[in-house]
Amino acid sequence: MNKYTLFFLLILLVVYIVSPLDLFPFVFDDLIALGFLLYFWRKFKNRKNQRGYNSGKRSQSNIKSEPVGQMSLDEAYKLLNVSHETPWSEVQKAYKEKMAKSHPDKVAHLGKELQEKAEELTVEINKAYNIIKRYKS
Structure with a gap:
């Protein structure tokens, strides 16, 4: 379903809910139309958010x-x-010392391989710190 069809359905459902004409008496059909409206609106917003995320400045490879x-x-x-x-x-002190030595910003002037290794080591140090933090608290 392309965006124009989805947009047309949204407008059509809003007009049906607001109009005084009903297929069935009372509000039963309006509730069903409102349910479809919310479903299509959510689908429209999700598609819009996905398109906005993929076309943003950050790519998936980063x-x-x-x-x-x-x-x-x-x-x-x-x-x-x-x-x-x-x-x-002392755990916090050891964590800060390790991060100071292996932070990717500290090795930015070195080669790409060392920068990637520093990033991996930083992730591992953060994991270790969080595991110990959960255990200690």
């Missing part, structure tokens, strides 16, 4: 998804180089 797989609590502690008994303030 959006990095997180790698699939879960990190265990032990792996999270090992990645941040802290133990299970470490207080939360």
Whole structure:
């Protein structure tokens, strides 16, 4: 269904609901027409949003998804180089130190491969920090 057909149906349904002419007495048919109107309106808005997102400045290739797989609590502690008994303030300090060393902005002057590795490491460090944060709180 193209956008003109959808737009025409929306207008037709609005005119039918507002008009005093009814196929059935009472408001039953108006409620059905209102249901169709909401359905088509939502479909129209979704299509408009999808088209706007795909034609925006950011392309799908720029959006990095997180790698699939879960990190265990032990792996999270090992990645941040802290133990299970470490207080939360020390975990935060270790997280900040790791992020300061491996943040992609810090290696922007280096090659593309190192920048990609820094981005991957940053995602892993953030995952580890969030896992420990959930466990500690």
